Amino acid sequence: MSQPVFPPAPRPLHVVALGGDGIGPEVTAQALRVLRHMQARHALPLVIEEMPYGNATWRATGRLVPAATDAAIGRADAILFGAADSLGRSAMPAEERARGSLLALRRRLNLFANIRPVRTERALDEVSPFKARTLRGVDLAFVRELSGGIYFGEPRGIERLEDGQRRGINTHSYTEEQVVRAARFAFALARGRRGRVTSVDKANVMEAGALWRQVVGALHHDEFRDVALDHMLADTCALMLNRDPQRFDVILTDNLFGDLLSDAAAGLAGSLGLLPSASLSPPAPDGRRRALYEPVHGSAPDIAGKGIANPLAAILSAALLLRWSAGAEAAAREVEAAVSAALSAGARCADIALPGEAVLDTAGMGDAVLARL
Ligand SMILES: NC(=O)C1=CN([C@@H]2O[C@H](COP(=O)(O)OP(=O)(O)OC[C@H]3O[C@@H](n4cnc5c(N)ncnc54)[C@H](O)[C@@H]3O)[C@@H](O)[C@H]2O)C=CC1
Ligand SMILES: CC(C)CC(=O)C(=O)O
Numbered sequence: 001m002s003q004p005v006f007p008p009a010p011r012p013l014h015v016v017a018l019g020g021d022g023i024g025p026e027v028t029a030q031a032l033r034v035l036r037h038m039q040a041r042h043a044l045p046l047v048i049e050e051m052p053y054g055n056a057t058w059r060a061t062g063r064l065v066p067a068a069t070d071a072a073i074g075r076a077d078a079i080l081f082g083a084a085d086s087l088g089r090s091a092m093p094a095e096e097r098a099r100g101s102l103l104a105l106r107r108r109l110n111l112f113a114n115i116r117p118v119r120t121e122r123a124l125d126e127v128s129p130f131k132a133r134t135l136r137g138v139d140l141a142f143v144r145e146l147s148g149g150i151y152f153g154e155p156r157g158i159e160r161l162e163d164g165q166r167r168g169i170n171t172h173s174y175t176e177e178q179v180v181r182a183a184r185f186a187f188a189l190a191r192g193r194r195g196r197v198t199s200v201d202k203a204n205v206m207e208a209g210a211l212w213r214q215v216v217g218a219l220h221h222d223e224f225r226d227v228a229l230d231h232m233l234a235d236t237c238a239l240m241l242n243r244d245p246q247r248f249d250v251i252l253t254d255n256l257f258g259d260l261l262s263d264a265a266a267g268l269a270g271s272l273g274l275l276p277s278a279s280l281s282p283p284a285p286d287g288r289r290r291a292l293y294e295p296v297h298g299s300a301p302d303i304a305g306k307g308i309a310n311p312l313a314a315i316l317s318a319a320l321l322l323r324w325s326a327g328a329e330a331a332a333r334e335v336e337a338a339v340s341a342a343l344s345a346g347a348r349c350a351d352i353a354l355p356g357e358a359v360l361d362t363a364g365m366g367d368a369v370l371a372r373l
């Protein structure tokens with residue numbers, strides 16, 4: 001994917017790895033092997049720190065984010081993140097859950113643009129539930145607004161009503177400024193790709209969606225008329241992702257729809273274990289953006305601790321780090337090519353193996369990628 005890169009670092013890029021929960025540490029370990037290999041091969045000025053974070057850390061220290069990790073996050077230009085098992089935190093005090101949540105980290109770093117590329121590999125045609133003709137040429141990228149919407153809206157909570165029953169409340173809202181900065185990012189990204197943005201909302205039933213559509217349309221008219229724009233309702237987008245996915249280039253959407261639709265798009269790639277993501281802040285005065293790189297998937301408690309998780313989403317997230325934070329486009333492409341080559345040569349973890357095919361464990365897939373770098 002051709003994308004704008006950021007200016008080369010004026011100082012070493014400080015990378016903090018937070019493996020987190022479940023399969024997070026397992027897949028992050030493989031991503032770190034690849035990142036360190038590329039650091040050595042391209043003499044990249046990276047400083048990499050691995051820090052404790054998550055549920056095991058809470059059990060050991062009483063904090064999801066201990067002071068040393070908190071300080072490392074403060075120093076970080078880029079975070080390589082594994083996964084957070086939010087559902088597994090019900091025994092923790094609500095305050096600690098909120099303080100140590102992934103949402104809190106995204107907010108702290110002001111990560112507003114979540115890029116989730118989805119591409120298909122010919123070698124995985126039989127793995128995908130879709131027909132080969134639906135998969136050919138699929139190369140899309142979500143730009144999911146990551147700092148607003150219903151995951152952050154106030155008021156929120158569970159209240160007791162007069163009749164005794166409880167009511168859960170979350171609030172969905174967007175300011176014009178939040179929409180403009182996500183949309184501007186999506187249009188700029190599309191200029192380096194195939195020049196098309198599909199903006200996805202529920203303008204038919206939600207005021208925040210109607211505003212979203214107006215703001216995106218006005219920005220397009222004022223600044224990005226060279227980019228093709230169409231608007232689509234979120235439910236229709238869910239349909240089009242499985243009926244006509246080749247039509248999409250950049251899909252711009254809000255926090256909730258982007259979360260759901262990108263998981264739905266995993267079937268195109270073949271598995272959730274293949275989808276990486278990059279989350280970026282606005283640029284600082286030196287041009288650098290703070291960033292967090294993580295697989296689209298979560299902590300996968302059903303397979304955690306078995307050493308069988310597919311690390312490719314994490315490895316491809318490291319490639320995005322090389323591209324977006326290190327400005328090392330060539331290194332990023334090499335990692336992506338090595339992943340494609342490993343898949344073409346038949347390297348398979350259990351999630352992408354057909355019945356009877358030989359299966360690699362997590363480290364074995366890391367080996368298969370490293371062997372091609
Ligand atoms: N960014 C994050 O840290 C995210 C965290 N979560 C959290 O993860 C926990 C588990 O949520 P789930 O609904 O199970 O979603 P999940 O994404 O962890 O897993 C969904 C399914 O995909 C499979 N899967 C995911 N990644 C895989 C990989 N790399 N290789 C092979 N198979 C893989 C899992 O085994 C599971 O069957 C929850 O606590 C949730 O809140 C969920 C999504 C994102
Ligand atoms: C904290 C959640 C919103 C994580 C998640 O599912 C995601 O970002 O995809």
Ligand SMILES: [Mg+2]
Pocket residue numbers: 259260263296
């Ligand atoms: Mg999600």
